[in-house]
Amino acid sequence: MSKLSVENVSRQFPAPRGGAPVPALLPVDLTVADNDFLVLLGPSGCGKSTLLRLIAGLDRPTTGRILLDGRPVSAPGPDRGMVFQSYTLFPWLTVADNIAFGLREKGLDEASVKPIISDWLERIGLAGFGNHYPKQLSGGMQQRTAIARALATDPTILLLDEPFGALDNQTRGLMQEMLLSIWEKQKKTVVFVTHDIEEAVFLASRVIVMTARPGRIKAEIAIDLAHPRHYTVKTSSEFSALKARLTEEIRSEALLAAHV
Amino acid sequence: MKPLEPISFGARLALGLLFFVVFVAAWSLATFGGYVSKTFLADPLTMIDEGRILIVRYGFLGDIAITIWRVVGGFVLAAAVAVPLGVLMGAYKPVEALLEPFISFARYLPASAFIPLLILWAGTGELQKLLVIFIGSFFQLVLIIAVTVGGTRRDLVEAALTLGAKDSRILTRVLLPAAGPQIAETLRLVLGWAWTYVIVAELIGSSAGIGHMIIDSQALLATGQIIFGIIVIGIIGLVSDFLFKALNRRLFAWSTL
Numbered sequence: 001m002s003k004l005s006v007e008n009v010s011r012q013f014p015a016p017r018g019g020a021p022v023p024a025l026l027p028v029d030l031t032v033a034d035n036d037f038l039v040l041l042g043p044s045g046c047g048k049s050t051l052l053r054l055i056a057g058l059d060r061p062t063t064g065r066i067l068l069d070g071r072p073v074s075a076p077g078p079d080r081g082m083v084f085q086s087y088t089l090f091p092w093l094t095v096a097d098n099i100a101f102g103l104r105e106k107g108l109d110e111a112s113v114k115p116i117i118s119d120w121l122e123r124i125g126l127a128g129f130g131n132h133y134p135k136q137l138s139g140g141m142q143q144r145t146a147i148a149r150a151l152a153t154d155p156t157i158l159l160l161d162e163p164f165g166a167l168d169n170q171t172r173g174l175m176q177e178m179l180l181s182i183w184e185k186q187k188k189t190v191v192f193v194t195h196d197i198e199e200a201v202f203l204a205s206r207v208i209v210m211t212a213r214p215g216r217i218k219a220e221i222a223i224d225l226a227h228p229r230h231y232t233v234k235t236s237s238e239f240s241a242l243k244a245r246l247t248e249e250i251r252s253e254a255l256l257a258a259h260v
Numbered sequence: 261m262k263p264l265e266p267i268s269f270g271a272r273l274a275l276g277l278l279f280f281v282v283f284v285a286a287w288s289l290a291t292f293g294g295y296v297s298k299t300f301l302a303d304p305l306t307m308i309d310e311g312r313i314l315i316v317r318y319g320f321l322g323d324i325a326i327t328i329w330r331v332v333g334g335f336v337l338a339a340a341v342a343v344p345l346g347v348l349m350g351a352y353k354p355v356e357a358l359l360e361p362f363i364s365f366a367r368y369l370p371a372s373a374f375i376p377l378l379i380l381w382a383g384t385g386e387l388q389k390l391l392v393i394f395i396g397s398f399f400q401l402v403l404i405i406a407v408t409v410g411g412t413r414r415d416l417v418e419a420a421l422t423l424g425a426k427d428s429r430i431l432t433r434v435l436l437p438a439a440g441p442q443i444a445e446t447l448r449l450v451l452g453w454a455w456t457y458v459i460v461a462e463l464i465g466s467s468a469g470i471g472h473m474i475i476d477s478q479a480l481l482a483t484g485q486i487i488f489g490i491i492v493i494g495i496i497g498l499v500s501d502f503l504f505k506a507l508n509r510r511l512f513a514w515s516t517l
Binding site for chain 1: 413415416418419420421422423429433434437438440512514515
């Protein structure tokens, strides 16, 4: 059974000063299977983040509906963990308290929160940083903490909106490996938004290419690279072939987007 | 000097003190040099001597205490109502829509203009003084706090929503802590304004307090006493501001990292 299904979902934004409404996303149909790692790939402004926000429940679709495990999504909830592109750790909470935020909302007692915090600190390589404040961390460390915070409550699905977009290339590579190894160890349904083709091929089990604004689905490509994926896969011929194919798919869209 | 270039703590302290020295030197030059008549401006030494007499002979410390009590009392009352109300206005748009227009209007009503009315309603006792401070600081506090809370980063609220926080929990776990440092800074700022209102309140219909002493001294042309009173207010303001700042830094250590 599919975990997430998006049925005929579109989003229009009301026009400024009475003009025609702006379509951000044309009707989209999509299903995501259990433990799938789906990447939404597209040029900026193609509505991929809009689609992710709709799935998260942070925005309402103009048409259609979104079902998670058969239940319609109407508001944000802890069953859909989310990592944002901007740094959204709570600056007044320490790293440990940020990770524990969702657990405490769930009403877990402190005795059960503690081990989950230290387990996650370990997994994201920040053991010993539990008492630091977000401002004392690098961007990469902050996003790792954000991933741990989103996963600590063990959500049904993890949504990531260009989480590594603001990081430098080297850090981004390391973060991709870390995210992938978490996913390989603890299977989870993931929807990941990016405009980076290499990132998409490296992480995904399936890539959905979206068109320039207004967005719709242009192509769907399965990525059959074996797991566990090592970073050296990026230099393999299979990887290059997939990358070349996606580059072709997205190039025409990027050209369109650039003219807008 | 380069724009925005930081300076050392020692240099900051020395420069800050330097201007006080320059100020007193200019004052001394004007008075001791005979450029200004003694009737209109007392020299620094006379001022200190008259201040000493005020304290020793006329119980001026009691006046200081009563003025501090009025400021603190009126301000605490105003803050106790304004902080919760401002937070609610910032967090909930219907509350804001209901109250914001009226409070924006009330903010421009000068507190000092209410004094005659307040004397009529509350007499010349402590209640009237507290009410002047209350009116002077309440509306300002509410509006600034509402704007602060309303301006909380949306992405932090959204992050909390995706972590399962709901309605009132968003208020207590995101909006309040996020706005905390700014609210504390606003309180510090408005406390400074409260000091100007208390003196105005004491100038009219008062039998004690620093403002009352200043009005009495005017009748006697004792400019030394007036200046002493003004300087005392300045020093109290400076000290309370310093304490407030230190407290804010301790309470919200994360925001100054």
